[in-house]
Amino acid sequence: MGVAVMKLRNPPVNSLSLECLTEFTISLEKLENDKSIRGVILTSECPGIFSAGLDLLEMYGRNPAHYAEYWKNVQELWLRLYTSNMILVSAINGASPAGGCLLALCCDYRVMADNPKYTIGLNESLLGIVAPFWFKDMYVNTIGHREAERALQLGTLFSPAEALKVGVVDEVVPEDQVHSKARSVMTKWLAIPDHSRQLTKNMMRKATADNLIKQREADIQNFTSFISKDSIQKSLHMYLEKLKQKKG
Numbered sequence: 001m002g003v004a005v006m007k008l009r010n011p012p013v014n015s016l017s018l019e020c021l022t023e024f025t026i027s028l029e030k031l032e033n034d035k036s037i038r039g040v041i042l043t044s045e046c047p048g049i050f051s052a053g054l055d056l057l058e059m060y061g062r063n064p065a066h067y068a069e070y071w072k073n074v075q076e077l078w079l080r081l082y083t084s085n086m087i088l089v090s091a092i093n094g095a096s097p098a099g100g101c102l103l104a105l106c107c108d109y110r111v112m113a114d115n116p117k118y119t120i121g122l123n124e125s126l127l128g129i130v131a132p133f134w135f136k137d138m139y140v141n142t143i144g145h146r147e148a149e150r151a152l153q154l155g156t157l158f159s160p161a162e163a164l165k166v167g168v169v170d171e172v173v174p175e176d177q178v179h180s181k182a183r184s185v186m187t188k189w190l191a192i193p194d195h196s197r198q199l200t201k202n203m204m205r206k207a208t209a210d211n212l213i214k215q216r217e218a219d220i221q222n223f224t225s226f227i228s229k230d231s232i233q234k235s236l237h238m239y240l241e242k243l244k245q246k247k248g
C-alpha cells in the first residue's frame with residue numbers, strides 16, 4: 001500500500017548520534033523521492049526505547065566545530081521530518097525523552113504503547129539545558145501554549161495516560177497492538193487524496209518551519225556558544241554521571 005516502516009536501530013538506546021541522524025535523513029530523502037511511498041511508520045527496534053533523544057556525547061567534551069556540524073544535522077532532520085509530504089505515523093514502543101519526543105511530534109499521528117515505564121516529553125530543563133525555539137514552537141502547536149509552558153519549564157516526562165490527556169500523543173494502546181494500530185491509522189490517512197492533505201499539512205506547518213529556515217545560521221551559533229559554556233558542560237557531565245550511577 002505504499003507504506004514504509006522505518007525502525008530506529010542504534011543500540012543500546014537509539015540516541016541520535018551524528019551518524020544516526022545523517023543516515024536517518026538520507027533514508028527519509030530516499031523515501032520522499034520514491035513516488036510509490038505515501039506513508040511512513042516510524043518505530044524502534046530497541047526494546048523498551050523509542051529514542052533517548054539527541055546523543056549527549058555529541059554535545060559534551062567536543063569542540064565548537066563539532067557542535068556546529070552536529071546541530072546543522074539536527075536541524076536538517078527536523079526540517080525534513082516536519083515538512084515531509086508523506087504521512088508520518090509514529091508507533092512509540094518505548095521511552096521517548098527530548099529528541100525522541102521531537103521525532104514523534106514531527107509525525108502526523110502518534111500511537112503509544114500503554115506501559116507506564118515508558119515516558120515521553122521535552123525534558124531538557126532537567127538536564128540543565130534549554131529546548132530551542134523550534135522544539136518549543138512544535139510543542140505549542142501540539143499541546144497549546146499553557147501546557148507547553150508548564151511542561152517545558154518542569155521538563156515533564158509524561159506517562160502514556162498523561163501524554164494522551166495533554167495531547168502529546170493521539171492514542172494509547174496495549175503494547176502488542178502498537179504496530180497494528182499504527183497500520184490501521186495509516187490506512188485511514190491514505191484514504192485522503194494526497195494533494196489536498198499535503199497542501200493542508202503545508203498550510204499548518206510552513207510558518208513554524210520557515211521560522212527556523214530564516215535563522216538557521218544564527219540558531220547554529222546560538223547552540224554552539226550555549227553548549228560550549230563551562231556551566232552547561234558541567235550540567236551535562238553531572239547528568240551523564242547520574243545516568244551511569246543509576247546502573248550501579
Ligand SMILES: CCCCC/C=C\CCCC/C=C/C(=O)SCCNC(=O)CCNC(=O)[C@H](O)C(C)(C)COP(=O)(O)OP(=O)(O)OC[C@H]1O[C@@H](n2cnc3c(N)ncnc32)[C@H](O)[C@@H]1OP(=O)(O)O
Pocket residue numbers: 012013015049051052053054055056057095097098099100123124127129130131132222223226227240243244246247
Ligand atoms: C538559550 C539558547 C538555547 C539554544 C539551544 C541550546 C541547547 C540545546 C538543547 C539541546 C536539545 C537536546 C535534546 C536532547 O534530546 S538531549 C538528550 C535527552 N535525553 C535524555 O534525557 C535521556 C537520557 N537517558 C535515559 O533517560 C535512559 O537512558 C533511557 C533512555 C530511559 C533508557 O534507560 P535504560 O534502558 O535504563 O538505559 P541506561 O540509562 O542504562 O542507558 C544505557 C547507556 O546509554 C547511555 N545513554 C542514555 N541516553 C543517552 C543519550 N541521550 N545520549 C547518549 N548516551 C545515552 C547511558 O549513559 C548508558 O551508557 P553506558 O552504558 O555507557 O553507561
